Amino acid sequence: MNIQRLISFLFYAIIGVFILSQFVLITGLTRAFLIHRESNTPFVLSDLREEVSNYPSSTVFGFMTSVDDAVEANNYYRSAINSVIPHLIIESNDCCQWVIAYNLDAIDIEDYALVQSFEHDFFILENLAYAEREQ
Amino acid sequence: MYRVVNGIMIIALWLGIRSLSHFFLLYIGMPILSIITFDIITLIFIIAISHCAIFIPSPSNDAKPTRNLQYLMFMTILSASVLFIILTIINPYGLGDAVAIWNLRARYLYYAGLDWDITFSPILEFSHLDYPLLIPLNVARSWEVLGQYTPITPAIIATFYTVGTATLLFYITQKLSGRTIAFLSLIALLALPNYIRWGAGQMADIPLAFYILLSVSLVIMWDDTKYENTTIFYLLGLTLGCASWVKNEGLLFVLAFCIASLLFLKSQLTSKRWLQIAITFMPFLIVNIIFKSSIHIPNDLVSGQGLETLNRIADLSRYTTIVTAYFMKGLPNIILLLLIIMYAIKILKLKIIKPSPFLTMLIILVLSGYFAVFVTTPNPLDWHLETALERLLMQVYPLVILMIASMFPVSLPKADITESII
Numbered sequence: 001m002n003i004q005r006l007i008s009f010l011f012y013a014i015i016g017v018f019i020l021s022q023f024v025l026i027t028g029l030t031r032a033f034l035i036h037r038e039s040n041t042p043f044v045l046s047d048l049r050e051e052v053s054n055y056p057s058s059t060v061f062g063f064m065t066s067v068d069d070a071v072e073a074n075n076y077y078r079s080a081i082n083s084v085i086p087h088l089i090i091e092s093n094d095c096c097q098w099v100i101a102y103n104l105d106a107i108d109i110e111d112y113a114l115v116q117s118f119e120h121d122f123f124i125l126e127n128l129a130y131a132e133r134e135q
Numbered sequence: 136m137y138r139v140v141n142g143i144m145i146i147a148l149w150l151g152i153r154s155l156s157h158f159f160l161l162y163i164g165m166p167i168l169s170i171i172t173f174d175i176i177t178l179i180f181i182i183a184i185s186h187c188a189i190f191i192p193s194p195s196n197d198a199k200p201t202r203n204l205q206y207l208m209f210m211t212i213l214s215a216s217v218l219f220i221i222l223t224i225i226n227p228y229g230l231g232d233a234v235a236i237w238n239l240r241a242r243y244l245y246y247a248g249l250d251w252d253i254t255f256s257p258i259l260e261f262s263h264l265d266y267p268l269l270i271p272l273n274v275a276r277s278w279e280v281l282g283q284y285t286p287i288t289p290a291i292i293a294t295f296y297t298v299g300t301a302t303l304l305f306y307i308t309q310k311l312s313g314r315t316i317a318f319l320s321l322i323a324l325l326a327l328p329n330y331i332r333w334g335a336g337q338m339a340d341i342p343l344a345f346y347i348l349l350s351v352s353l354v355i356m357w358d359d360t361k362y363e364n365t366t367i368f369y370l371l372g373l374t375l376g377c378a379s380w381v382k383n384e385g386l387l388f389v390l391a392f393c394i395a396s397l398l399f400l401k402s403q404l405t406s407k408r409w410l411q412i413a414i415t416f417m418p419f420l421i422v423n424i425i426f427k428s429s430i431h432i433p434n435d436l437v438s439g440q441g442l443e444t445l446n447r448i449a450d451l452s453r454y455t456t457i458v459t460a461y462f463m464k465g466l467p468n469i470i471l472l473l474l475i476i477m478y479a480i481k482i483l484k485l486k487i488i489k490p491s492p493f494l495t496m497l498i499i500l501v502l503s504g505y506f507a508v509f510v511t512t513p514n515p516l517d518w519h520l521e522t523a524l525e526r527l528l529m530q531v532y533p534l535v536i537l538m539i540a541s542m543f544p545v546s547l548p549k550a551d552i553t554e555s556i557i
Binding site: 004008010011012014015016018021022023025030033 | 225478
Protein backbone atom coordinates (compact mmCIF):
# COMPACT_ATOMS: atom_id res chain seq x y z
CA MET A 1 0.00 0.00 0.00
CA ASN A 2 2.81 2.35 0.90
CA ILE A 3 4.57 1.62 -2.34
CA GLN A 4 1.37 2.41 -4.22
CA ARG A 5 1.08 5.77 -2.46
CA LEU A 6 4.70 6.53 -3.14
CA ILE A 7 4.34 5.72 -6.84
CA SER A 8 1.14 7.69 -7.10
CA PHE A 9 2.83 10.65 -5.41
CA LEU A 10 5.89 10.38 -7.64
CA PHE A 11 3.73 10.12 -10.74
CA TYR A 12 1.69 13.25 -10.05
CA ALA A 13 4.68 15.16 -8.68
CA ILE A 14 6.98 14.49 -11.63
CA ILE A 15 4.31 15.06 -14.28
CA GLY A 16 3.43 18.20 -12.31
CA VAL A 17 7.04 19.35 -12.53
CA PHE A 18 6.97 18.84 -16.30
CA ILE A 19 3.76 20.85 -16.61
CA LEU A 20 5.09 23.51 -14.28
CA SER A 21 8.25 23.78 -16.36
CA GLN A 22 6.06 24.45 -19.39
CA PHE A 23 4.25 27.25 -17.56
CA VAL A 24 7.57 28.68 -16.35
CA LEU A 25 8.78 28.57 -19.93
CA ILE A 26 5.61 30.31 -21.10
CA THR A 27 6.00 33.08 -18.51
CA GLY A 28 9.69 33.53 -19.24
CA LEU A 29 9.25 33.60 -22.99
CA THR A 30 6.34 36.03 -22.86
CA ARG A 31 8.18 38.37 -20.48
CA ALA A 32 11.37 38.33 -22.55
CA PHE A 33 9.38 38.90 -25.72
CA LEU A 34 7.51 41.90 -24.31
CA ILE A 35 10.66 43.48 -22.83
CA HIS A 36 12.49 42.94 -26.10
CA ARG A 37 9.75 44.61 -28.07
CA GLU A 38 9.46 47.59 -25.75
CA SER A 39 13.17 48.26 -25.49
CA ASN A 40 13.87 48.52 -29.20
CA THR A 41 12.77 51.04 -31.74
CA PRO A 42 11.90 49.53 -35.06
CA PHE A 43 12.57 51.18 -38.37
CA VAL A 44 9.75 53.48 -39.32
CA LEU A 45 8.44 53.91 -42.82
CA SER A 46 9.23 57.64 -43.05
CA ASP A 47 12.89 56.96 -42.20
CA LEU A 48 13.01 54.43 -44.96
CA ARG A 49 11.57 56.90 -47.45
CA GLU A 50 14.38 59.27 -46.53
CA GLU A 51 16.86 56.43 -46.79
CA VAL A 52 15.64 55.52 -50.26
CA SER A 53 16.33 59.02 -51.51
CA ASN A 54 20.00 58.68 -50.55
CA TYR A 55 20.62 55.83 -52.93
CA PRO A 56 20.93 55.82 -56.72
CA SER A 57 17.70 55.65 -58.66
CA SER A 58 18.28 52.09 -59.73
CA THR A 59 18.54 50.92 -56.16
CA VAL A 60 15.67 48.90 -54.75
CA PHE A 61 14.97 48.45 -51.10
CA GLY A 62 14.02 45.34 -49.34
CA PHE A 63 12.88 45.14 -45.77
CA MET A 64 13.41 42.31 -43.38
CA THR A 65 11.91 41.81 -40.02
CA SER A 66 12.33 39.16 -37.44
CA VAL A 67 12.10 38.94 -33.70
CA ASP A 68 13.53 37.48 -30.56
CA ASP A 69 16.04 34.66 -30.68
CA ALA A 70 16.41 34.68 -34.44
CA VAL A 71 19.16 37.27 -33.79
CA GLU A 72 21.91 34.72 -34.09
CA ALA A 73 20.40 33.17 -37.19
CA ASN A 74 19.94 36.58 -38.77
CA ASN A 75 23.54 37.54 -38.20
CA TYR A 76 24.49 34.25 -39.80
CA TYR A 77 22.38 35.01 -42.86
CA ARG A 78 23.64 38.51 -43.03
CA SER A 79 27.21 37.29 -43.39
CA ALA A 80 26.04 34.56 -45.75
CA ILE A 81 24.29 37.05 -48.00
CA ASN A 82 27.18 39.48 -47.98
CA SER A 83 29.66 36.73 -48.72
CA VAL A 84 27.89 35.89 -51.96
CA ILE A 85 26.59 39.33 -52.90
CA PRO A 86 29.17 41.77 -51.57
CA HIS A 87 27.60 44.79 -53.23
CA LEU A 88 24.50 44.53 -51.10
CA ILE A 89 24.04 47.13 -48.42
CA ILE A 90 22.60 45.60 -45.31
CA GLU A 91 21.67 47.48 -42.20
CA SER A 92 19.86 46.20 -39.17
CA ASN A 93 18.72 47.44 -35.81
CA ASP A 94 18.45 45.71 -32.44
CA CYS A 95 15.05 44.37 -33.37
CA CYS A 96 16.62 42.35 -36.16
CA GLN A 97 14.83 44.45 -38.68
CA TRP A 98 16.92 44.76 -41.75
CA VAL A 99 17.09 47.14 -44.62
CA ILE A 100 18.64 45.85 -47.77
CA ALA A 101 19.60 48.01 -50.68
CA TYR A 102 20.92 46.79 -53.95
CA ASN A 103 21.44 48.03 -57.43
CA LEU A 104 19.10 46.49 -59.94
CA ASP A 105 21.70 46.70 -62.71
CA ALA A 106 24.28 44.84 -60.67
CA ILE A 107 22.18 41.94 -59.54
CA ASP A 108 21.30 38.78 -61.40
CA ILE A 109 18.36 36.46 -60.96
CA GLU A 110 20.22 34.13 -58.63
CA ASP A 111 21.18 36.94 -56.27
CA TYR A 112 17.70 38.39 -56.56
CA ALA A 113 16.08 35.12 -55.51
CA LEU A 114 18.57 34.79 -52.67
CA VAL A 115 17.68 38.21 -51.31
CA GLN A 116 13.98 37.57 -51.72
CA SER A 117 14.25 34.21 -50.05
CA PHE A 118 15.55 35.91 -46.92
CA GLU A 119 12.99 38.62 -46.55
CA HIS A 120 9.51 38.78 -45.18
CA ASP A 121 7.83 42.03 -46.26
CA PHE A 122 9.87 42.69 -49.30
CA PHE A 123 7.34 43.70 -51.89
CA ILE A 124 5.79 46.51 -49.90
CA LEU A 125 8.98 48.49 -49.81
CA GLU A 126 10.13 47.44 -53.22
CA ASN A 127 6.98 49.05 -54.56
CA LEU A 128 7.59 52.03 -52.33
CA ALA A 129 11.05 52.40 -53.80
CA TYR A 130 9.66 52.25 -57.30
CA ALA A 131 7.08 54.85 -56.37
CA GLU A 132 9.77 57.14 -55.02
CA ARG A 133 11.75 56.82 -58.22
CA GLU A 134 8.75 57.59 -60.36
CA GLN A 135 8.14 60.79 -58.42
CA MET B 136 -12.49 10.44 -32.88
CA TYR B 137 -11.82 7.85 -35.59
CA ARG B 138 -13.23 10.22 -38.23
CA VAL B 139 -10.76 12.88 -37.14
CA VAL B 140 -7.89 10.39 -37.40
CA ASN B 141 -9.04 9.30 -40.87
CA GLY B 142 -9.18 12.96 -41.87
CA ILE B 143 -5.71 13.63 -40.50
CA MET B 144 -4.36 10.66 -42.46
CA ILE B 145 -5.99 11.87 -45.69
CA ILE B 146 -4.57 15.38 -45.31
CA ALA B 147 -1.12 14.06 -44.41
CA LEU B 148 -1.04 11.76 -47.43
CA TRP B 149 -2.37 14.52 -49.65
CA LEU B 150 0.45 16.80 -48.50
CA GLY B 151 2.91 14.06 -49.41
CA ILE B 152 1.48 13.42 -52.88
CA ARG B 153 1.01 17.11 -53.48
CA SER B 154 4.67 17.89 -52.85
CA LEU B 155 5.74 14.91 -54.90
CA SER B 156 3.62 15.94 -57.88
CA HIS B 157 4.70 19.55 -57.47
CA PHE B 158 8.36 18.61 -57.65
CA PHE B 159 7.77 16.33 -60.62
CA LEU B 160 5.85 19.00 -62.52
CA LEU B 161 8.49 21.60 -61.76
CA TYR B 162 11.13 19.17 -62.95
CA ILE B 163 9.42 18.62 -66.29
CA GLY B 164 8.55 22.33 -66.59
CA MET B 165 4.74 22.22 -66.46
CA PRO B 166 2.94 25.56 -66.01
CA ILE B 167 1.22 26.57 -62.78
CA LEU B 168 -2.34 25.87 -63.97
CA SER B 169 -1.54 22.21 -64.53
CA ILE B 170 -0.11 22.05 -61.04
CA ILE B 171 -3.36 23.32 -59.53
CA THR B 172 -5.31 20.76 -61.52
CA PHE B 173 -2.94 18.08 -60.30
CA ASP B 174 -3.53 19.23 -56.72
CA ILE B 175 -7.24 18.59 -57.09
CA ILE B 176 -6.67 15.23 -58.77
CA THR B 177 -4.37 14.06 -56.00
CA LEU B 178 -6.89 15.12 -53.35
CA ILE B 179 -9.65 13.15 -55.10
CA PHE B 180 -7.30 10.18 -55.41
CA ILE B 181 -6.47 10.23 -51.73
CA ILE B 182 -10.11 10.54 -50.67
CA ALA B 183 -10.97 7.66 -53.00
CA ILE B 184 -8.23 5.41 -51.65
CA SER B 185 -9.25 6.23 -48.10
CA HIS B 186 -12.93 5.58 -48.84
CA CYS B 187 -12.96 2.38 -46.87
CA ALA B 188 -12.25 3.98 -43.50
CA ILE B 189 -9.04 2.58 -42.13
CA PHE B 190 -9.39 3.81 -38.59
CA ILE B 191 -12.60 2.47 -37.06
CA PRO B 192 -14.36 3.25 -33.76
CA SER B 193 -12.62 1.81 -30.70
CA PRO B 194 -14.64 -0.15 -28.18
CA SER B 195 -15.09 2.01 -25.08
CA ASN B 196 -15.99 -0.66 -22.57
CA ASP B 197 -12.84 -0.19 -20.53
CA ALA B 198 -12.81 1.72 -17.27
CA LYS B 199 -12.86 5.50 -17.34
CA PRO B 200 -9.65 7.22 -16.26
CA THR B 201 -9.74 8.52 -12.71
CA ARG B 202 -10.76 12.11 -12.04
CA ASN B 203 -7.20 13.00 -11.04
CA LEU B 204 -5.84 11.62 -14.29
CA GLN B 205 -8.43 13.59 -16.25
CA TYR B 206 -7.36 16.79 -14.47
CA LEU B 207 -3.74 15.97 -15.15
CA MET B 208 -4.40 15.47 -18.84
CA PHE B 209 -6.41 18.67 -19.00
CA MET B 210 -3.51 20.60 -17.44
CA THR B 211 -1.01 18.94 -19.76
CA ILE B 212 -3.02 19.83 -22.87
CA LEU B 213 -3.57 23.36 -21.57
CA SER B 214 0.09 24.05 -20.81
CA ALA B 215 1.24 22.42 -24.07
CA SER B 216 -1.27 24.41 -26.13
CA VAL B 217 -0.36 27.74 -24.52
CA LEU B 218 3.36 26.99 -24.92
CA PHE B 219 2.81 26.06 -28.56
CA ILE B 220 0.91 29.28 -29.27
CA ILE B 221 3.46 31.47 -27.47
CA LEU B 222 6.37 29.84 -29.28
CA THR B 223 4.62 30.24 -32.62
CA ILE B 224 3.97 33.94 -31.95
CA ILE B 225 7.52 34.59 -30.78
CA ASN B 226 9.15 32.63 -33.59
CA PRO B 227 6.80 33.03 -36.55
CA TYR B 228 9.56 31.94 -38.93
CA GLY B 229 10.46 28.85 -36.92
CA LEU B 230 13.60 27.79 -35.08
CA GLY B 231 17.06 26.76 -36.26
CA ASP B 232 16.71 24.38 -39.17
CA ALA B 233 13.24 25.69 -39.99
CA VAL B 234 14.75 29.11 -40.69
CA ALA B 235 18.01 27.84 -42.18
CA ILE B 236 16.64 25.00 -44.29
CA TRP B 237 12.92 24.35 -44.58
CA ASN B 238 11.39 27.83 -44.79
CA LEU B 239 14.41 29.24 -46.60
CA ARG B 240 13.98 26.57 -49.27
CA ALA B 241 10.24 27.27 -49.44
CA ARG B 242 10.78 31.00 -49.96
CA TYR B 243 13.37 30.31 -52.60
CA LEU B 244 11.03 27.93 -54.45
CA TYR B 245 8.20 30.42 -54.23
CA TYR B 246 10.12 33.49 -55.37
CA ALA B 247 12.18 31.76 -58.00
CA GLY B 248 9.06 30.40 -59.74
CA LEU B 249 9.96 28.56 -62.92
CA ASP B 250 13.63 29.27 -62.24
CA TRP B 251 13.21 26.93 -59.27
CA ASP B 252 16.50 25.15 -59.95
CA ILE B 253 18.42 28.13 -58.56
CA THR B 254 17.04 27.00 -55.21
CA PHE B 255 19.83 24.43 -55.34
CA SER B 256 22.58 26.86 -56.25
CA PRO B 257 25.97 26.00 -54.70
CA ILE B 258 25.93 29.37 -52.91
CA LEU B 259 23.35 27.86 -50.58
CA GLU B 260 25.48 24.85 -49.73
CA PHE B 261 25.29 25.76 -46.04
CA SER B 262 21.57 25.01 -46.19
CA HIS B 263 21.88 21.23 -46.79
CA LEU B 264 20.56 21.20 -50.34
CA ASP B 265 20.02 17.44 -50.46
CA TYR B 266 17.32 17.45 -47.78
CA PRO B 267 13.94 16.21 -49.10
CA LEU B 268 11.24 18.66 -50.02
CA LEU B 269 7.89 17.56 -48.62
CA ILE B 270 7.62 20.50 -46.24
CA PRO B 271 9.22 23.29 -48.36
CA LEU B 272 7.22 22.37 -51.48
CA ASN B 273 3.95 22.33 -49.57
CA VAL B 274 4.70 25.70 -48.01
CA ALA B 275 5.73 27.19 -51.37
CA ARG B 276 2.73 25.60 -53.07
CA SER B 277 0.37 27.12 -50.49
CA TRP B 278 1.84 30.57 -51.06
CA GLU B 279 1.28 30.14 -54.78
CA VAL B 280 -2.36 29.22 -54.18
CA LEU B 281 -2.80 32.14 -51.76
CA GLY B 282 -0.97 34.45 -54.13
CA GLN B 283 1.22 35.88 -51.42
CA TYR B 284 3.95 35.08 -48.95
CA THR B 285 2.81 34.63 -45.37
CA PRO B 286 4.60 33.05 -42.40
CA ILE B 287 1.23 31.71 -41.26
CA THR B 288 1.39 28.87 -43.80
CA PRO B 289 4.39 26.99 -42.36
CA ALA B 290 2.98 27.62 -38.88
CA ILE B 291 -0.33 25.99 -39.88
CA ILE B 292 1.47 23.00 -41.39
CA ALA B 293 3.58 22.65 -38.23
CA THR B 294 0.43 22.82 -36.09
CA PHE B 295 -1.22 20.15 -38.23
CA TYR B 296 1.61 17.67 -37.75
CA THR B 297 2.07 18.42 -34.04
CA VAL B 298 -1.63 18.03 -33.24
CA GLY B 299 -1.94 15.17 -35.74
CA THR B 300 0.78 13.12 -34.05
CA ALA B 301 -0.80 13.60 -30.62
CA THR B 302 -4.29 12.73 -31.92
CA LEU B 303 -3.10 9.64 -33.76
CA LEU B 304 -1.13 8.48 -30.71
CA PHE B 305 -4.19 8.93 -28.49
CA TYR B 306 -6.40 7.01 -30.91
CA ILE B 307 -4.07 4.09 -31.50
CA THR B 308 -3.11 3.65 -27.84
CA GLN B 309 -6.78 3.81 -26.87
CA LYS B 310 -7.51 1.13 -29.44
CA LEU B 311 -4.76 -1.12 -28.13
CA SER B 312 -4.83 -0.46 -24.43
CA GLY B 313 -7.91 1.49 -23.46
CA ARG B 314 -8.61 5.05 -22.40
CA THR B 315 -6.48 5.22 -19.28
CA ILE B 316 -3.32 4.15 -21.09
CA ALA B 317 -4.24 6.53 -23.95
CA PHE B 318 -4.45 9.36 -21.40
CA LEU B 319 -1.06 8.39 -19.99
CA SER B 320 0.46 8.15 -23.47
CA LEU B 321 -0.77 11.59 -24.43
CA ILE B 322 0.57 13.03 -21.18
CA ALA B 323 3.95 11.39 -21.87
CA LEU B 324 4.07 13.12 -25.25
CA LEU B 325 2.68 16.56 -24.47
CA ALA B 326 4.32 17.04 -21.07
CA LEU B 327 7.67 17.05 -22.83
CA PRO B 328 8.49 20.71 -23.61
CA ASN B 329 10.83 19.66 -26.40
CA TYR B 330 8.03 18.05 -28.39
CA ILE B 331 6.12 21.32 -28.30
CA ARG B 332 9.31 23.28 -28.96
CA TRP B 333 10.23 21.33 -32.08
CA GLY B 334 6.62 21.29 -33.25
CA ALA B 335 6.07 25.02 -32.88
CA GLY B 336 9.59 25.59 -34.19
CA GLN B 337 8.41 24.13 -37.53
CA MET B 338 11.10 21.46 -37.52
CA ALA B 339 10.61 18.61 -39.99
CA ASP B 340 11.30 16.06 -37.24
CA ILE B 341 7.70 16.21 -36.01
CA PRO B 342 6.20 15.52 -39.48
CA LEU B 343 8.62 12.59 -39.74
CA ALA B 344 7.54 11.37 -36.30
CA PHE B 345 3.96 11.59 -37.57
CA TYR B 346 4.60 9.50 -40.70
CA ILE B 347 6.57 6.94 -38.66
CA LEU B 348 3.67 6.62 -36.22
CA LEU B 349 1.13 6.49 -39.05
CA SER B 350 3.03 3.67 -40.80
CA VAL B 351 3.06 1.54 -37.67
CA SER B 352 -0.57 2.45 -36.89
CA LEU B 353 -1.57 1.13 -40.32
CA VAL B 354 0.17 -2.17 -39.55
CA ILE B 355 -1.77 -2.31 -36.28
CA MET B 356 -5.05 -1.54 -38.05
CA TRP B 357 -4.29 -4.24 -40.58
CA ASP B 358 -3.83 -6.66 -37.71
CA ASP B 359 -7.12 -5.39 -36.26
CA THR B 360 -9.06 -6.16 -39.45
CA LYS B 361 -7.81 -9.77 -39.32
CA TYR B 362 -5.57 -9.14 -42.33
CA GLU B 363 -8.49 -8.49 -44.67
CA ASN B 364 -8.25 -4.81 -45.60
CA THR B 365 -5.69 -4.75 -48.41
CA THR B 366 -6.16 -1.00 -49.04
CA ILE B 367 -3.94 -0.55 -46.02
CA PHE B 368 -0.92 -1.75 -47.99
CA TYR B 369 -1.30 0.93 -50.63
CA LEU B 370 -1.62 3.50 -47.86
CA LEU B 371 1.39 1.99 -46.10
CA GLY B 372 3.44 2.49 -49.26
CA LEU B 373 2.33 6.11 -49.30
CA THR B 374 3.17 6.75 -45.65
CA LEU B 375 6.59 5.15 -46.04
CA GLY B 376 7.09 7.26 -49.14
CA CYS B 377 6.09 10.41 -47.27
CA ALA B 378 8.51 9.54 -44.46
CA SER B 379 11.35 9.23 -46.97
CA TRP B 380 10.33 12.54 -48.60
CA VAL B 381 10.25 14.55 -45.34
CA LYS B 382 13.78 13.95 -44.09
CA ASN B 383 16.73 11.76 -44.98
CA GLU B 384 16.18 9.88 -41.72
CA GLY B 385 12.90 8.74 -43.26
CA LEU B 386 14.89 6.58 -45.69
CA LEU B 387 16.57 4.96 -42.71
CA PHE B 388 13.15 4.32 -41.19
CA VAL B 389 11.92 2.69 -44.41
CA LEU B 390 14.95 0.40 -44.41
CA ALA B 391 14.42 -0.47 -40.74
CA PHE B 392 10.72 -1.07 -41.40
CA CYS B 393 11.52 -3.52 -44.21
CA ILE B 394 14.06 -5.43 -42.10
CA ALA B 395 11.78 -5.62 -39.05
CA SER B 396 8.85 -6.71 -41.24
CA LEU B 397 10.92 -9.41 -42.93
CA LEU B 398 11.98 -10.69 -39.55
CA PHE B 399 8.70 -10.60 -37.65
CA LEU B 400 5.83 -10.17 -40.13
CA LYS B 401 7.14 -12.67 -42.63
CA SER B 402 4.06 -14.90 -42.66
CA GLN B 403 1.59 -12.00 -42.92
CA LEU B 404 3.48 -9.90 -45.46
CA THR B 405 3.44 -12.04 -48.55
CA SER B 406 5.10 -11.02 -51.81
CA LYS B 407 1.71 -9.77 -53.04
CA ARG B 408 1.48 -7.44 -50.06
CA TRP B 409 5.01 -6.18 -50.63
CA LEU B 410 4.09 -5.48 -54.25
CA GLN B 411 1.08 -3.44 -53.12
CA ILE B 412 3.31 -1.43 -50.80
CA ALA B 413 5.90 -0.96 -53.54
CA ILE B 414 3.34 0.36 -56.05
CA THR B 415 2.63 3.46 -53.99
CA PHE B 416 6.11 3.76 -52.50
CA MET B 417 7.94 3.67 -55.83
CA PRO B 418 6.95 7.17 -57.06
CA PHE B 419 8.47 8.63 -53.90
CA LEU B 420 11.62 6.59 -54.32
CA ILE B 421 11.97 7.57 -57.99
CA VAL B 422 11.44 11.27 -57.30
CA ASN B 423 13.86 11.05 -54.38
CA ILE B 424 16.49 9.53 -56.68
CA ILE B 425 15.85 12.14 -59.40
CA PHE B 426 16.05 14.91 -56.82
CA LYS B 427 19.23 13.69 -55.17
CA SER B 428 20.95 13.02 -58.50
CA SER B 429 20.05 16.51 -59.74
CA ILE B 430 21.67 18.13 -56.71
CA HIS B 431 25.33 18.48 -57.45
CA ILE B 432 26.25 19.07 -53.84
CA PRO B 433 26.49 15.77 -51.96
CA ASN B 434 25.29 15.17 -48.44
CA ASP B 435 27.88 16.40 -45.92
CA LEU B 436 27.73 13.13 -43.97
CA VAL B 437 28.37 11.05 -47.11
CA SER B 438 30.98 13.24 -48.77
CA GLY B 439 32.96 13.47 -45.53
CA GLN B 440 33.66 9.74 -45.48
CA GLY B 441 36.99 8.21 -46.47
CA LEU B 442 39.95 6.58 -44.77
CA GLU B 443 39.26 8.74 -41.73
CA THR B 444 36.01 6.84 -41.28
CA LEU B 445 37.93 3.76 -40.18
CA ASN B 446 39.71 5.79 -37.52
CA ARG B 447 36.40 7.14 -36.30
CA ILE B 448 34.91 3.63 -36.13
CA ALA B 449 37.94 2.37 -34.21
CA ASP B 450 37.81 5.23 -31.72
CA LEU B 451 36.08 3.73 -28.67
CA SER B 452 35.79 7.06 -26.89
CA ARG B 453 33.26 8.11 -29.53
CA TYR B 454 31.01 5.23 -28.49
CA THR B 455 31.16 6.27 -24.84
CA THR B 456 30.36 9.86 -25.76
CA ILE B 457 27.40 8.82 -27.91
CA VAL B 458 25.96 6.40 -25.33
CA THR B 459 26.25 9.08 -22.64
CA ALA B 460 24.56 11.61 -24.91
CA TYR B 461 21.76 9.14 -25.75
CA PHE B 462 21.12 8.69 -22.05
CA MET B 463 21.35 12.37 -21.11
CA LYS B 464 19.24 13.67 -23.98
CA GLY B 465 16.72 10.90 -23.59
CA LEU B 466 16.50 11.18 -19.80
CA PRO B 467 13.24 13.20 -19.66
CA ASN B 468 11.65 10.75 -22.09
CA ILE B 469 12.88 7.78 -20.05
CA ILE B 470 11.53 9.29 -16.82
CA LEU B 471 8.09 9.84 -18.33
CA LEU B 472 7.95 6.34 -19.81
CA LEU B 473 9.04 4.69 -16.57
CA LEU B 474 6.38 6.66 -14.71
CA ILE B 475 3.71 5.37 -17.06
CA ILE B 476 4.88 1.78 -16.66
CA MET B 477 4.99 2.07 -12.88
CA TYR B 478 1.58 3.76 -12.74
CA ALA B 479 0.00 1.14 -15.00
CA ILE B 480 1.43 -1.78 -13.05
CA LYS B 481 1.21 -0.61 -9.46
CA ILE B 482 -1.76 1.75 -9.46
CA LEU B 483 -3.95 0.50 -12.29
CA LYS B 484 -2.97 -3.12 -11.60
CA LEU B 485 -2.73 -3.86 -15.30
CA LYS B 486 -1.13 -7.04 -16.50
CA ILE B 487 1.96 -6.39 -18.55
CA ILE B 488 2.96 -8.46 -21.54
CA LYS B 489 6.20 -8.60 -23.51
CA PRO B 490 6.68 -5.79 -26.01
CA SER B 491 5.91 -6.47 -29.65
CA PRO B 492 9.10 -7.92 -31.24
CA PHE B 493 8.31 -6.07 -34.49
CA LEU B 494 8.04 -2.70 -32.75
CA THR B 495 11.05 -3.38 -30.54
CA MET B 496 13.21 -4.36 -33.49
CA LEU B 497 12.01 -1.36 -35.50
CA ILE B 498 12.95 1.07 -32.73
CA ILE B 499 16.30 -0.64 -32.11
CA LEU B 500 17.15 -0.54 -35.82
CA VAL B 501 16.30 3.15 -36.18
CA LEU B 502 18.21 4.14 -33.04
CA SER B 503 21.15 1.97 -34.14
CA GLY B 504 21.12 3.73 -37.51
CA TYR B 505 21.34 7.10 -35.79
CA PHE B 506 24.11 5.68 -33.61
CA ALA B 507 26.08 4.62 -36.69
CA VAL B 508 25.65 8.09 -38.19
CA PHE B 509 27.11 9.66 -35.06
CA VAL B 510 30.02 7.20 -34.97
CA THR B 511 31.00 7.97 -38.55
CA THR B 512 30.05 11.64 -38.73
CA PRO B 513 32.78 13.82 -40.24
CA ASN B 514 31.43 16.77 -38.23
CA PRO B 515 32.70 17.47 -34.71
CA LEU B 516 30.96 14.79 -32.63
CA ASP B 517 29.99 16.97 -29.67
CA TRP B 518 28.52 19.62 -31.92
CA HIS B 519 26.62 17.04 -33.96
CA LEU B 520 25.20 15.35 -30.87
CA GLU B 521 24.25 18.67 -29.32
CA THR B 522 22.45 19.96 -32.40
CA ALA B 523 20.79 16.78 -33.69
CA LEU B 524 20.33 14.03 -31.12
CA GLU B 525 17.41 15.54 -29.21
CA ARG B 526 15.43 15.96 -32.43
CA LEU B 527 16.32 12.50 -33.71
CA LEU B 528 15.11 10.92 -30.48
CA MET B 529 11.89 12.88 -30.83
CA GLN B 530 11.28 11.27 -34.23
CA VAL B 531 10.86 7.84 -32.64
CA TYR B 532 9.51 8.94 -29.25
CA PRO B 533 5.80 8.58 -30.19
CA LEU B 534 6.64 5.10 -31.48
CA VAL B 535 8.32 4.20 -28.20
CA ILE B 536 5.23 5.43 -26.30
CA LEU B 537 3.10 3.25 -28.57
CA MET B 538 5.32 0.25 -27.86
CA ILE B 539 5.03 0.80 -24.10
CA ALA B 540 1.26 1.27 -24.36
CA SER B 541 0.92 -1.93 -26.37
CA MET B 542 2.37 -3.82 -23.42
CA PHE B 543 -0.90 -3.22 -21.56
CA PRO B 544 -3.49 -4.65 -23.97
CA VAL B 545 -7.10 -3.76 -23.21
CA SER B 546 -8.38 -7.27 -23.80
CA LEU B 547 -6.53 -8.73 -20.85
CA PRO B 548 -8.27 -8.68 -17.46
CA LYS B 549 -6.86 -6.61 -14.66
CA ALA B 550 -4.77 -8.73 -12.37
CA ASP B 551 -2.11 -8.61 -9.77
CA ILE B 552 1.38 -8.17 -11.03
CA THR B 553 2.67 -11.41 -12.37
CA GLU B 554 5.66 -10.07 -14.18
CA SER B 555 7.40 -6.76 -14.26
CA ILE B 556 9.89 -5.19 -16.59
CA ILE B 557 11.15 -2.55 -14.21
